[in-house]
Amino acid sequence: MIDGHTRVCGVIGNPVEHTMSPAIHNALADKLSHNLVYVPFHVETGEVAAAVKGAYALNVLGMNVTVPHKKEVMEGIVEIDALAEKIGAVNTLVRTEGGFKGYNTDMPGLYRAMCSENIRMEGEDVILLGAGGAARAVAFLCAEKNVAKVYMLNRSVEKVRMIAQEVREKTGKECIRPMALSDYPDLPDKKYLVIQATSVGLFPDEDRAVIEDEAFYKKIHTGFDLIYRPSNTKFMKLVKARGGKAYHGLKMLLYQGIIAYELWNNETVPEDLAGEVYEILKEKMGIKDEG
Numbered sequence: 001m002i003d004g005h006t007r008v009c010g011v012i013g014n015p016v017e018h019t020m021s022p023a024i025h026n027a028l029a030d031k032l033s034h035n036l037v038y039v040p041f042h043v044e045t046g047e048v049a050a051a052v053k054g055a056y057a058l059n060v061l062g063m064n065v066t067v068p069h070k071k072e073v074m075e076g077i078v079e080i081d082a083l084a085e086k087i088g089a090v091n092t093l094v095r096t097e098g099g100f101k102g103y104n105t106d107m108p109g110l111y112r113a114m115c116s117e118n119i120r121m122e123g124e125d126v127i128l129l130g131a132g133g134a135a136r137a138v139a140f141l142c143a144e145k146n147v148a149k150v151y152m153l154n155r156s157v158e159k160v161r162m163i164a165q166e167v168r169e170k171t172g173k174e175c176i177r178p179m180a181l182s183d184y185p186d187l188p189d190k191k192y193l194v195i196q197a198t199s200v201g202l203f204p205d206e207d208r209a210v211i212e213d214e215a216f217y218k219k220i221h222t223g224f225d226l227i228y229r230p231s232n233t234k235f236m237k238l239v240k241a242r243g244g245k246a247y248h249g250l251k252m253l254l255y256q257g258i259i260a261y262e263l264w265n266n267e268t269v270p271e272d273l274a275g276e277v278y279e280i281l282k283e284k285m286g287i288k289d290e291g
């Protein structure tokens, strides 16, 4: 019930209309009996700082920020968390003295999602596909989690080289090996954890994978696709066809939301509740069988 004490949270983006975030946060508020409502805000490029300042003035409790505003939002905040600064993208705003402080919960969200599936990064050799905003953040996560080697493959290899250099400068780690996407046959012959962070295979372009050659999939023991729409991507199908385990990105979405909710409410969300909210998300996405 909305009354005079109801706190407001929301997500700003463009487009924002098909966001799953309200489903996560309103379910959490409901189950934790918090008087809180979470709504989408469509904000135009160039208006982000004004929107953020207005939200602060309106006593909005917290905000998420989605594409294309994760960089522009930095113009409207008064402080930035060290991890978000390294990654160069903010997806969560938390109230602080005089304005919002920016965080990045996408990467901790991916890490928590992988932990919940018992996927280890520490000490592993990882193949990272892509060099866009998401892959850039995953590269920093790999460095932070002491991944042994990250073979980072992208169509435009120059982007990977820039990310590798930034990771080296900001973390002191030399773990990224930049490669062109087409050079995948040169990968040392062994089994890898592969994180698929390109947008190839995203709805409605479901019949494509960024690498289609089945020989590549022999090298994968675990494939984690950041895409969750569809929930069984072509990349995942190819991994499973060669005997590997495959996961989609819905748990990453869930946990980035949960970490934001925890920051806003200064409260830890228990794992069983995370599981209940995940079931709600799966139902909304029409995901029945994870096999």
Ligand code: NAP
Pocket: 106, 129, 130, 131, 132, 133, 134, 135, 154, 155, 156, 159, 197, 198, 199, 200, 202, 210, 226, 227, 228, 249, 250, 252, 253, 254, 256
């Ligand atoms: P982005 O910045 O637009 O980057 C897109 C990436 O895909 C680039 O590496 C790009 O390569 C590559 N790519 C696009 N079309 C390609 C093609 N035809 N062939 C080869 N490579 C191609 O996107 P992003 O923000 O990083 O997001 C990437 C994916 O992660 C999206 O599908 C998004 O839905 C997903 N994601 C999921 C979550 C979650 O919570 N689960 C969070 C964030 C993102 P070039 O650099 O060569 O163009």
